[in-house]
Amino acid sequence: DTAVSQTPKYLVTQMGNDKSIKCEQNLGHDTMYWYKQDSKKFLKIMFSYNNKELIINETVPNRFSPKSPDKAHLNLHINSLELGDSAVYFCASSQDLAGGLMTADTQYFGPGTRLTVL
Amino acid sequence: TQLLEQSPQFLSIQEGENLTVYCNSSSVFSSLQWYRQEPGEGPVLLVTVVTGGEVKKLKRLTFQFGDARKDSSLHITAAQPGDTGLYLCADNSGYALNFGKGTSLLVTP
Numbered sequence: 554d555t556a557v558s559q560t561p562k563y564l565v566t567q568m569g570n571d572k573s574i575k576c577e578q579n580l581g582h583d584t585m586y587w588y589k590q591d592s593k594k595f596l597k598i599m600f601s602y603n604n605k606e607l608i609i610n611e612t613v614p615n616r617f618s619p620k621s622p623d624k625a626h627l628n629l630h631i632n633s634l635e636l637g638d639s640a641v642y643f644c645a646s647s648q649d650l651a652g653g654l655m656t657a658d659t660q661y662f663g664p665g666t667r668l669t670v671l
Numbered sequence: 672t673q674l675l676e677q678s679p680q681f682l683s684i685q686e687g688e689n690l691t692v693y694c695n696s697s698s699v700f701s702s703l704q705w706y707r708q709e710p711g712e713g714p715v716l717l718v719t720v721v722t723g724g725e726v727k728k729l730k731r732l733t734f735q736f737g738d739a740r741k742d743s744s745l746h747i748t749a750a751q752p753g754d755t756g757l758y759l760c761a762d763n764s765g766y767a768l769n770f771g772k773g774t775s776l777l778v779t780p
Contacts, residue, residue, distance in 0.1 A: 557713070586767055594757055594775065596714070598767035609766050643713050660768060662713025 556580050557663040559644050565669045566634060574629045574666045576644030584608075585627040586645040586660065587619060596643070602627055634670045641665045673698045673762055675771035683777045687749050692774040694760030695742045701763060703743050705734060708757040708773075717745075750778045 557578045566572055578585060587599040601609035605621045616632045627644060644663040676695045684690055694703070702721045706714035718727050720736035720743060727734045731754075733746040747754055755778050761768040 588768075593772070594708075595772050596759065596770045598765075598769070601767045645713070658763075659716050659719075662715070664711070665713055 557644055557646055557661050559642075559663040559666050561666060562664065563667050563669075565671065567671055568634055568636060570634050571630070571632045572634060572668070573631070574642055574644075574668075576627045576629070576663060578625055578644075578646040578661070580646055580648075580661060581625075582646040582648050582661075583624060584647045584649065584658075585621065585624075586647075587627065587629050588643040588645060588662075590641040590643060590665070592640070599642075600627075600629075631668075634668075636670050639668055639670045641667050673700075673769055675760055675762060675769065677758075677760060677771035677774050679774060680772070681775050681777075683779070684750055686751055686778055686780050688778075689746070689748050690750055690776070691744055691746045692758055692776070693742065693744050694771055696762070697741070699740045700736075700743075703736060703740075704761045704763070704768070705743070705745055706759045706761060706770075708759060710756070714757075714759055747776075750776075752778045752780055754778050 560575045584603045586601045588596050590596045599613050600619045602621045618630045620628045643665045645660045647658040647660045649658050678693050704719045705717045708714040718734045723738045723740045725736040731748045735744045757773045757775050759770050759773045761770045
């Protein structure tokens with residue numbers, strides 16, 4: 554059974570289109586994340602949700618909107634796609650929302666969605 | 672956000688060689704994690720280090736956390752082609768992982 558799954562695996566679309574990426578975790582975790590990995594393999598946090606509530610919203614254009622219908626799902630909607638949005642997007646989950654002085658919890662990553670904007 | 676520097680950026684070695692990769696920061700880590708990412712996959716956690724001076728071993732992989740908790744190293748003994756991948760260090764000072772830019776390792780038979 555896949556712990557964190559994402560669909561689709563590959564997404565090729567034209568500039569200006571609107572698209573969504575879905576993420577589901579079957580681990581019973583309370584926290585889910587979206588990360589973006591650029592062409593140089595740099596992995597950067599975009600959003601973090603804990604119990605369906607937004608915790609982190611890094612400097613991401615408001616064309617990106619996460620939606621968490623329940624604790625097991627965190628979808629990413631992208632409006633008016635631009636060439637610079639081309640990247641691999643990873644969903645992840647962890648049991649707790651840890652930070653600061655707390656020991657880092659294990660994050661489980663999905664297989665990624667490779668988005669190509671033409 | 673803490674800046675994590677990883678070195679080297681790329682490493683290509685023959686099977687059986689030993690190697691060390693590094694992760695450094697100007698700030699103290701609350702805790703540090705090492706992940707490995709294979710092509711086409713998401714990162715997978717290898718280890719978490721918390722205490723300064725800590726050493727952890729995972730088969731042929733040895734992880735060290737600096738005494739001042741500002742640096743860490745990963746040493747691989749007798750590398751194998753299956754070790755090929757992107758090695759990422761990450762700190763959890765905020766409410767999500769803050770990654771370094773990674774070391775891309777290629778081990779050829």
